[in-house]
Amino acid sequence: MSTVKRTLVNVSFYDPEAIQRKLEQMAARGWMIQKAGNLFWTYTKIPPQKLRFAVTYFPGASEFDPKPSERQLEREELCxxxxxxxxxxxxxxxxxxxxREDAVPIDTDPVPQVDNIHRTMRKKVLVSQLLMVLLIFWSLYQQLSQLRRDPADYLSDTSRLFTIPLWLMFLLMTIYELVIYFRWGRRAKEAAEHGVFLPVRAHPWLSWAAVGLATVFLLFSFSASSDGLLFLFFVVVVTVIPILLANWMLGALKGRGVSRRVNLAVTSAAVFVLAIVGIAAVAVGAAIQGWRIIPGEESQPVGQYDWDGLTMDIYDDPLPLEVEDLAQVDARWSKEARLQESPLLAYGDYRQDLLYTEEIQGYELRYEIADVKVPFLYDFVKDGFIRDNQDEVLEKYLIPVDPAPWEAEEVYQVSWSDGVLDDTYLVCWEKRIVEIKFYWTPTQEQIQIAAERLKPGL
Structure with missing residues (x-):
């Protein structure tokens, strides 16, 4: 029979009554707390017995202290x-x-008891949670900027699709912690003045539920690609290793009697460096191994050619519209398609480029197709294409043109400030948006052929 047991933490650090009840129950079952941590508590086997526990707080203490202070030792001696x-x-x-059932409780005055817990929470919760709020807002700003800049690409990428809901969930959890801190502090001080200790009523299971939901989000985001799951695995590894290193280094430096400040500085620096190295290693490994983190159809080169001392890849992906459908041209092209799809949107980025060794110029195509599955997102996605094709600095604008040749609901064409029209079109059908650039000026017949090949329903 094992003499050691580890359990997940299911009580709040700041709820002494809940901790005391938990430890008394474990002692009655024959388990004594040996080590406490943020994730797990470790117990050792003892004869089942009835014990009373007391939890106190010393705000000046820290995990980085090599030994307890004189005031701590004096308090422990009195206890x-x-x-x-x-x-x-x-x-x-x-x-x-x-x-001893008749032992005098350690904390008999609720005023200093509340003050100690409040000061401990202020040191451990307030600063860290406010920093977390800033980090979350910065991350949300980055994600929302990407979403606004290219909604079609963002909404079709399952690896990013759940990022915003994930950060919003973390934001709500952080705000919840801050609300508990401020609300409890105000009410507990009032109660203490009347001789009553008001315990912290936290719900640790909410944090575990959030972790579980975040895990589901991440697995769903990356599960469509085996490379994505491999990438996620290594991200977890480079996240866990610095945490384990921090715990090991913290204990090792404490054992050597290193001061709190030096311990904190050395441990933080080591974790930071290791995290940066780990992230860089994952990024380089993904690039070298060619991991396809974004789920979708993978494009593989079918050949290569040399041009000006460089080796260029040749692709031959199937395209819904090719130059050969529009013109009789004797040339060689590289045809590449990038496809990705989510429950909200299917997106394809297509290009047909002449090989650099070809003498003929101009007959190339590039276009994007966005099939919007959720109707209320249609205008948002369309506005993203419009913003991408308008630039006041370059004096580049989209102007509406006749949609009849395209058999579409709306069609826009890029125009420059001098009135010169660019052969780039934004074509809007029901549920489908296409941005297409011809590298030559297409005829009406070629536009009609392009419309037939690109419009939905084929």
């Missing part, structure tokens, strides 16, 4: 005189136990 044995120290928390 021992009253029959309370120190079980463990964890950061600013001290856990005591006693088998």
């Amino acid at each position: 021992a005189q009253d029959g309370w044995r120190l079980v463990l120290r964890w950061d600013a928390m001290q856990i005591f136990c006693t088998d």
Whole structure:
């Protein structure tokens, strides 16, 4: 039979009554707390017994302290005189136990008890959660900027699709923690003045539920691609390793008697460097191995050719519209398609480029096709294409043109400030948006052929 047990943390760091009840229940079952951590608590086997536990807080203490301060030791000695044995120290928390039913409680005055918990929460919660809010807002700004800049590409990429909901969930959880901090602090101080201790009523299961939901989001985002799952695995590895290193280094430096400031600085620097190296290693590995992190149909070159000392790839992907459908041209092209799809949108980016060794010029095509599956997103996606083709600095604009040749609902064409029309069109059918650039001026007949090949329903 195992003499060691590890359990997930299901009580709040700042809820002494819940911790005391938990430890008393475990002692009655024959388990004594040996080590406390943010994720797991470790217990050792003991004879089942009835014990009383007390949880106190010393705001000046830190996990990085090489040894307890004189004030801590004095307090622990006083507790021992009253029959309370120190079980463990964890950061600013001290856990005591006693088998004496008549032992005087350690904290009898709720005013300093509330003050100690509040000061500990302010040091551990307020600063970290405010920093987390700033990080979340910055990440949301980055994601929303990408979404606004290219909604078709963003909404069709399942690896990014759940990023915004994920950050919003973390934001709500962080705000929830801050609300608990401020609300409890105000009410607990008022209650303490009347001789009543008001415990922190936290719900750790919400944090675990958020972690579970985040895991589901990430797995769903990357599960469409085996390379995506491999990438996610290595991201988890380079996240977990710095955490394990931090715990090991923190303990090693404490054992050597290194001061709190030096320990904090060295551990933080080591974790930062390792995290940067790990992220760089994953990025380089993904590039070298050719991992396709974004799910979709993978394009592979079918050949190569030399041009000006460079080796160029040749692709031969099937395209819904090719130059050969529009003109009789004797030339060689590279045809490449990038396809990706999510529950909201299917997106294709197509290009047909002349090989650099070809003497003929101009007969090339590039176009994007966005099939919007959710109607209310249609205008948002269309506006993204419009913004991408308008530039006040370059004096480049989209103007409406006759949609009849395209058999479409709306058609726009790029125009420059001097009135010269560019052979780039934005074609809007029901549920489908196409942006196409001809590298020559197409005839009406060629436009009609392009419309037949690109319009939905084929």
